[in-house]
Amino acid sequence: MILATLQHLGQRGMQVFERLGRASILLSRILGGIHTLVPRFSLFIHQIHSVGVLSLVIIVVSGVFVGMVLGLQGYNTLVDFGAEESLGVVVSLSLVRELGPVVSALLFAGRAGSALTAEIGLMKATEQLSAMEMMAVDPVHRVLAPRFFAGLFSMPLLAAIFSAVGVLGGFFVGVGLLGVDDGAYWSQMQAKVDFYDDIMNGVIKSIAFGWVVTWIAVFEGYDAVPTSEGVSRATTRTVVYSSLAVLGLDFILTALMFGD
Amino acid sequence: MSDNNNDIIVRIRNLSFSRGSRRIFDDIDIDIRRGSVTSIMGPSGTGKTTLLRLIGGQLRPDAGQIFFDGEEVTGASRRRLFELRKRMGMLFQNGALLTDMDVYDNVAFPLREHTDLPESMIRDLVLMKLEAVGLRGARHLMPAELSGGMARRVALARAIALDPMMIMYDEPFTGQDPISMGVLVRLIREVNDSLGLTSVLVSHDIDEASAISDHIYLLSGGKVVAQGGAEELRNSASEWAQQFMQGLPDGPVPFHYPASSFRDDLLSGGEGERP
Amino acid sequence: MTTRTTEIWVGIFVAAGLASLFMLAMKVSNLSAFSGDEGYTIYARFEDASGLKVRSPVTMGGVRIGRVTDIRFDPQQLVAMVTMRIEKQYDTLPVDSSASIYTAGLLGEKYIGLEPGAGGGCEDADLEAELEAELGGGGPADAGAGEDAGDCQSGYLKEGSVIKLTQDSLVLEKLIGQFVSQFLTSKEEGGGDAAPQGGAQ
Numbered sequence: 001m002i003l004a005t006l007q008h009l010g011q012r013g014m015q016v017f018e019r020l021g022r023a024s025i026l027l028s029r030i031l032g033g034i035h036t037l038v039p040r041f042s043l044f045i046h047q048i049h050s051v052g053v054l055s056l057v058i059i060v061v062s063g064v065f066v067g068m069v070l071g072l073q074g075y076n077t078l079v080d081f082g083a084e085e086s087l088g089v090v091v092s093l094s095l096v097r098e099l100g101p102v103v104s105a106l107l108f109a110g111r112a113g114s115a116l117t118a119e120i121g122l123m124k125a126t127e128q129l130s131a132m133e134m135m136a137v138d139p140v141h142r143v144l145a146p147r148f149f150a151g152l153f154s155m156p157l158l159a160a161i162f163s164a165v166g167v168l169g170g171f172f173v174g175v176g177l178l179g180v181d182d183g184a185y186w187s188q189m190q191a192k193v194d195f196y197d198d199i200m201n202g203v204i205k206s207i208a209f210g211w212v213v214t215w216i217a218v219f220e221g222y223d224a225v226p227t228s229e230g231v232s233r234a235t236t237r238t239v240v241y242s243s244l245a246v247l248g249l250d251f252i253l254t255a256l257m258f259g260d
Numbered sequence: 261m262s263d264n265n266n267d268i269i270v271r272i273r274n275l276s277f278s279r280g281s282r283r284i285f286d287d288i289d290i291d292i293r294r295g296s297v298t299s300i301m302g303p304s305g306t307g308k309t310t311l312l313r314l315i316g317g318q319l320r321p322d323a324g325q326i327f328f329d330g331e332e333v334t335g336a337s338r339r340r341l342f343e344l345r346k347r348m349g350m351l352f353q354n355g356a357l358l359t360d361m362d363v364y365d366n367v368a369f370p371l372r373e374h375t376d377l378p379e380s381m382i383r384d385l386v387l388m389k390l391e392a393v394g395l396r397g398a399r400h401l402m403p404a405e406l407s408g409g410m411a412r413r414v415a416l417a418r419a420i421a422l423d424p425m426m427i428m429y430d431e432p433f434t435g436q437d438p439i440s441m442g443v444l445v446r447l448i449r450e451v452n453d454s455l456g457l458t459s460v461l462v463s464h465d466i467d468e469a470s471a472i473s474d475h476i477y478l479l480s481g482g483k484v485v486a487q488g489g490a491e492e493l494r495n496s497a498s499e500w501a502q503q504f505m506q507g508l509p510d511g512p513v514p515f516h517y518p519a520s521s522f523r524d525d526l527l528s529g530g531e532g533e534r535p
Numbered sequence: 536m537t538t539r540t541t542e543i544w545v546g547i548f549v550a551a552g553l554a555s556l557f558m559l560a561m562k563v564s565n566l567s568a569f570s571g572d573e574g575y576t577i578y579a580r581f582e583d584a585s586g587l588k589v590r591s592p593v594t595m596g597g598v599r600i601g602r603v604t605d606i607r608f609d610p611q612q613l614v615a616m617v618t619m620r621i622e623k624q625y626d627t628l629p630v631d632s633s634a635s636i637y638t639a640g641l642l643g644e645k646y647i648g649l650e651p652g653a654g655g656g657c658e659d660a661d662l663e664a665e666l667e668a669e670l671g672g673g674g675p676a677d678a679g680a681g682e683d684a685g686d687c688q689s690g691y692l693k694e695g696s697v698i699k700l701t702q703d704s705l706v707l708e709k710l711i712g713q714f715v716s717q718f719l720t721s722k723e724e725g726g727g728d729a730a731p732q733g734g735a736q
Binding site for chain 2: 123126127128130131132133134135136137138142
């Protein structure tokens with residue numbers, strides 16, 4: 001009984017390593033195909049459209065609301081200390097350091113990551129990827145690489161848009177509705193938010209998140225069991241794994257960047 | 261390949277392949293002659309499609325060798341394999357058209373990927389191939405708007421876009437109404453003869469396949485159980501050939517899935533069920 | 536969707552992303568306040584620079600004129616060596632300026648405040664240093680006077696200058712400790728009875 005459990009655990013462990021290995025090999029093939037992006041630049045543009053532009057609405061709407069909530073909550077806390085001038089600092093630091101990269105990555109995983117997996121998985125299930133291979137076209141270069149790099153490219157932009165509209169949302173609530181001083185909101189923010197330490201680190205975070213999310217999404221699609229059930233499971237896995245990966249990676253990166 | 265005579269385009273020697281613990285091919289030899297239409301037939305689940313994937317190099321055999329046009333497919337590098345594949349076309353069961361492009365772009369796809377031809381020349385070639393399958397007028401339709409038979413014809417146009425030496429058809433007749441079946445049967449033979457191709461068909465539609473095949477291989481249980489021309493097989497003494505060609509329910513391929521005796525099973529009263 | 540529309544949308548997306556980054560850089564962060572790398576570096580030694588951080592502001596008259604770029608321990612003199620970058624346009628700071636570490640608000644962050652000297656030469660600075668030392672409130676003036684004697688002539692702080700007059704950061708615990716011990720000694724002197732335990736250093 002115990003032996004069987006151990007054996008089962010061992011098998012599961014080997015499966016994890018096997019999948020990780022396959023995912024890494026796939027990643028190296030995608031990265032190795034970066035030069036094939038040049039003749040297929042229009043594909044890359046199209047993928048930015050479906051990965052980035054189509055995520056824009058959800059990112060902007062969420063960003064505004066998250067900023068507004070931060071403004072409201074921050075104000076209620078700060079006003080007790082008579083420090084409501086620092087509202088801009090609270091809103092902007094939370095956004096550029098954490099919420100911007102993390103929340104937009106989570107939304108990105110749900111919106112674009114799942115779509116990527118489903119699309120690639122369906123292409124596999126309908127033998128489109130096999131057909132490409134038989135036409136001597138490498139689907140990793142033709143299908144996966146443009147999607148991967150489009151995700152990598154779009155994620156920091158989406159996170160920046162999220163943070164920017166969030167700061168504006170906080171401004172709207174704090175200054176427009178709650179009466180925080182206009183000048184104090186911006187000047188306190190500028191005094192406390194550092195371009196390199198805060199904004200650039202946020203950008204680095206979002207690039208890292210874009211990397212993991214699209215990597216997982218592309219791999220799950222490519223590795224999906226080519227049936228309708230397999231594709232739906234792969235899509236679920238993409239959202240779950242990439243959300244967990246984003247949160248875990250965020251902890252590591254935060255510890256590295258703001259640890260001291 | 262000391263004994264390579266130029267007449268044979270695909271040469272399979274001592275091929276063995278298994279999936280998991282299941283043996284799909286067990287030491288088989290197959291030769292496909294240049295310019296012929298060859299059918300690989302057999303009951304469902306005998307790995308006929310797998311054979312095409314092995315020839316195309318998408319799968320690697322456990323043992324044995326496959327040569328295409330004098331070059332070894334098994335063990336070829338990825339780059340080499342891609343070069344070989346430019347000389348072979350493959351028609352998947354449901355066409356496998358790229359769903360995000362229309363018919364025209366689908367046929368143009370291999371040309372755009374592999375050649376630097378100007379767009380005007382690509383247009384001429386695409387229209388030519390589409391005309392050959394009778395779908396020039398459907399060039400602006402999306403794959404989702406095509407019927408199954410039309411999708412296969414578009415896929416055929418795409419497969420011949422690069423003027424390959426050989427086309428492999430994976431179950432081209434399944435799920436077709438009699439008209440589109442007839443169209444496909446005629447097309448396969450016509451395309452083969454007019455373009456000087458070699459065709460390999462995987463099918464279990466005996467009448468259609470034997471109508472256009474020069475040579476037929478019968479596979480069962482991982483072995484080649486019979487081979488020859490259509491007439492030859494019909495008149496063959498082999499029980500396999502007889503059962504398959506005439507569609508008899510029982511014979512060397514048993515009607516019953518292997519089980520303990522029916523009497524024992526009934527009398528046991530379900531005790532032995534799922535221990 | 537035609538290729539053209541797609542491309543336009545991608546263009547809008549990229550422009551919006553870059554605009555957001557630009558806004559974060561200019562409006563939200565302090566990048567706009569940085570006039571690039573233009574400026575000059577000055578040094579000051581503090582006995583106690585606790586609470587001061589790299590990028591802490593350097594102010595004069597309450598206006599930020601530069602930033603702390605480096606804080607390290609000087610093993611020879613056993614004090615903290617603080618490097619500051621002063622913006623280029625503020626090139627007329629008198630050489631006898633003094634540097635103090637202040638706290639913004641009661642619990643706020645530390646910053647360096649520069650105050651112009653009396654306008655005198657080096658003698659005044661030395662005098663002040665002695666005075667400072669006698670008062671004992673802060674650290675004594677920087678002892679390495681010889682290495683930057685040239686500053687006395689120019690009259691202004693410039694690249695590589697060392698501020699001699701420095702005032703350490705106020706550490707709340709030390710302050711309280713000092714207060715308590717002073718209170719105790721004054722009581723003892725006044726013939727008071729046994730002091731309560733605990734507060735003394």
